[in-house]
Amino acid sequence: DGGITQSPKYLFRKEGQNVTLSCEQNLNHDAMYWYRQDPGQGLRLIYYSQIVNDFQKGDIAEGYSVSREKKESFPLTVTSAQKNPTAFYLCASSRRDRGYNEQFFGPGTRLTVL
Amino acid sequence: QKEVEQDPGPLSVPEGAIVSLNCTYSNSAFQYFMWYRQYSRKGPELLMYTYSSGNKEDGRFTAQVDKSSKYISLFIRDSQPSDSATYLCAMSASRDGNKLVFGAGTILRVKS
Numbered sequence: 001d002g003g004i005t006q007s008p009k010y011l012f013r014k015e016g017q018n019v020t021l022s023c024e025q026n027l028n029h030d031a032m033y034w035y036r037q038d039p040g041q042g043l044r045l046i047y048y049s050q051i052v053n054d055f056q057k058g059d060i061a062e063g064y065s066v067s068r069e070k071k072e073s074f075p076l077t078v079t080s081a082q083k084n085p086t087a088f089y090l091c092a093s094s095r096r097d098r099g100y101n102e103q104f105f106g107p108g109t110r111l112t113v114l
Numbered sequence: 115q116k117e118v119e120q121d122p123g124p125l126s127v128p129e130g131a132i133v134s135l136n137c138t139y140s141n142s143a144f145q146y147f148m149w150y151r152q153y154s155r156k157g158p159e160l161l162m163y164t165y166s167s168g169n170k171e172d173g174r175f176t177a178q179v180d181k182s183s184k185y186i187s188l189f190i191r192d193s194q195p196s197d198s199a200t201y202l203c204a205m206s207a208s209r210d211g212n213k214l215v216f217g218a219g220t221i222l223r224v225k226s
Contacts, residue, residue, distance in 0.1 A: 004157075031212065040122050042202060042216035043158070050212065058213070090157055100146050100165065100206075103214060105157030 002027045004106035006091050011111045013078070013085070021076045021109045023091035030096045032074035033103065036060060037088040046089075049074055050096060078111065086113045117141055120203055120217030129226045133190040137203035137217045140184065144205040144215075147179050149188045152200045152219065161201075162188065193224045 004025045013019045025032065031050045035043040045058030049068040063082025068074055074093075078085045089109045094101040120137045127133055135149075145166055150158035162177040164170045164186075170177045176189040186205075190197055203217040 033212075040218055042118075042120070042218040043204075043214075044216075045213060048212060088155075092157075094212075100163065102160050102163070105159070107157050108155070110155070 004091060004093055004104055006089075006106040006109050008109060009107070011109055013111060013113050015113055016080045018077055018079050019111065021078065021089055021091075021111070023074045023076065023106060025072055025074075025091075025093045025104075025106075027093055027104065028071070029093035029104075030071070031094045031101070032068070033092040033094075034058075034064070034066065034074070034076045035090045035092065037090060037108075043090060046076065085111055087111060115140065116218075117215050118203065118205060118217045121220055122218050124221040124223055126223045126225060127193055129193060129195060129224055131193050131224070133193050133197070133222060133224075135188040135190075135201050135203075135220050135222070137186050137205075138184055139186075139205055139215075141205070141207065141215070142181075142184070143207035146206040146208075147177070147186050148204040148206075148214070149175075149177055150202040150204060150216075152202060154199075158202055190222075193222075195224050195226045198222060198224050 007022045033048040034046040047066045049055035065077045091106040092103040094103045149162040152158040167181045178187040200219040202219040204214040
């Protein structure tokens with residue numbers, strides 16, 4: 001089955017630690033995205049990548065880092081510089097054809113800072 | 115002021131009711147309008163997509179876009195308990211769908 005997987009489903013972190021969230025897709029999509037979701041605030045874009053070895057900051061990139069070494073993988077690192085990292089993190093991917101391209105979402109990772 | 119405004123609800127309706135969900139926006143460059151449905155602790159899934167102004171119908175769901183008023187709507191007919199979820203509107207000015215701007219989401223509860 002084609003789709004997007006995120007791991008782990010739940011993640012607990014102590015203050016001051018960096019953590020990496022995994023996102024893998026087998027849809028052969030060029031573009032991948034990371035969003036953060038907080039209660040009552042919808043989804044906010046952290047980083048996105050349109051092609052391997054290239055990525056751009058979204059609206060709330062501070063305290064986060066990404067890499068895109070492989071087409072199917074787009075890991076997100078939440079660093080200790082992120083002041084309020086507790087949230088639900090969603091990864092998405094899409095094609096890059098002309099016109100509209102649907103973004104498909106993974107099941108999410110819930111990060112809690114203890 | 116947020117670029118996309120959406121009433122978070124919760125909106126509670128009896129089974130069989132017609133549900134109206136709405137978003138307003140300020141960026142006149144938005145051309146692509148989407149509604150996503152998100153069940154609790156899951157990722158969003160695309161429900162409806164509309165380009166520019168007009169209506170689009172898919173089964174019990176109808177999406178409307180009024181660009182002159184910067185207002186979009188999603189109507190659900192004959193609502194079912196399985197429709198209980200958070201509904202997120204999303205918009206994009208980009209032709210390749212990058213950088214979606216989401217509303218806060220409306221929590222819908224359909225009571226049997």
